[in-house]
Amino acid sequence: xxxxxxxxxxxxxxxxxxxxLSCEQNLNHDAMYWYRQDPGQGLRLIYYSQIVNDFxxxxxxxxxxxxxxxxxxxxxxxxxxxxxxxxxxLCASNRAGRGRETQYFGPGTRLLVL
Amino acid sequence: xxxxxxxxxxxxxxxxxxxxxxxxxxxxxxNYFPWYKQELGKRPxxxxxIRSNVGEKKxxxxxxxxxxxxxxxxxHITETQPEDSAVYFCHSYSSASKIIFGSGTRLxxxx
Numbered sequence: 624x625x626x627x628x629x630x631x632x633x634x635x636x637x638x639x640x641x642x643x644l645s646c647e648q649n650l651n652h653d654a655m656y657w658y659r660q661d662p663g664q665g666l667r668l669i670y671y672s673q674i675v676n677d678f679x680x681x682x683x684x685x686x687x688x689x690x691x692x693x694x695x696x697x698x699x700x701x702x703x704x705x706x707x708x709x710x711x712x713l714c715a716s717n718r719a720g721r722g723r724e725t726q727y728f729g730p731g732t733r734l735l736v737l
Numbered sequence: 738x739x740x741x742x743x744x745x746x747x748x749x750x751x752x753x754x755x756x757x758x759x760x761x762x763x764x765x766x767x768n769y770f771p772w773y774k775q776e777l778g779k780r781p782x783x784x785x786x787i788r789s790n791v792g793e794k795k796x797x798x799x800x801x802x803x804x805x806x807x808x809x810x811x812x813h814i815t816e817t818q819p820e821d822s823a824v825y826f827c828h829s830y831s832s833a834s835k836i837i838f839g840s841g842t843r844l845x846x847x848x
Contacts (some may be wrong), residue, residue, distance in 0.1 A: 728780035
């Protein structure tokens with residue numbers, strides 16, 4: 624279970640507010656990913672990064688932004704443009720930059736709208 | 738486009754019976770085929786994986802089989818137990834190395 628951490632565990636967002644979810648890994652993995660999971664649903668890819676200072680949009684990037692300034696860190700910002708942000712957010716990483724290895728997931732952050 | 742189809746979406750089996758979940762992928766260059774288990778409220782975790790140079794891999798009660806010609810791989814759980822109740826996911830990759838997860842299978846074990 625160790626190696627990839629997310630904080631906070633729960634996050635509350637007010638109307639019109641931007642919030643940032645933290646993801647840190649000490650596994651020396653090149654690639655990092657953000658997923659959104661709605662209740663009873665699968666994993667939808669928001670953004671991914673295969674190398675520092677580079678990232679690509681996933682399937683549902685609108686209303687989200689990311690940065691990858693350090694290998695260990697891949698924070699996700701949920702902007703006010705994301706009108707329905709309530710979900711379980713999972714960060715993951717894997718060893719090979721080409722993404723053809725096991726994904727290790729963080730414990731997740733539950734985002735709720737006030 | 739490139740996708741991963743996972744079936745069934747829900748599966749209910751009697752305790753002690755077997756369960757089989759199947760994923761069909763489209764990228765013929767895929768060479769890594771994992772299965773993850775997600776218990777309620779927790780993170781997905783790898784339970785078994787297979788690479789394209791083998792057709793089957795087994796670990797106690799779970800096994801994964803691969804048919805590269807037909808582009809599908811399956812998870813087999815034998816002698817199911819209550820703790821096997823969870824959601825199971827597969828994934829594959831697009832040609833751009835973007836990960837594509839299956840939609841998940843909710844497995845319920847009836848006592």
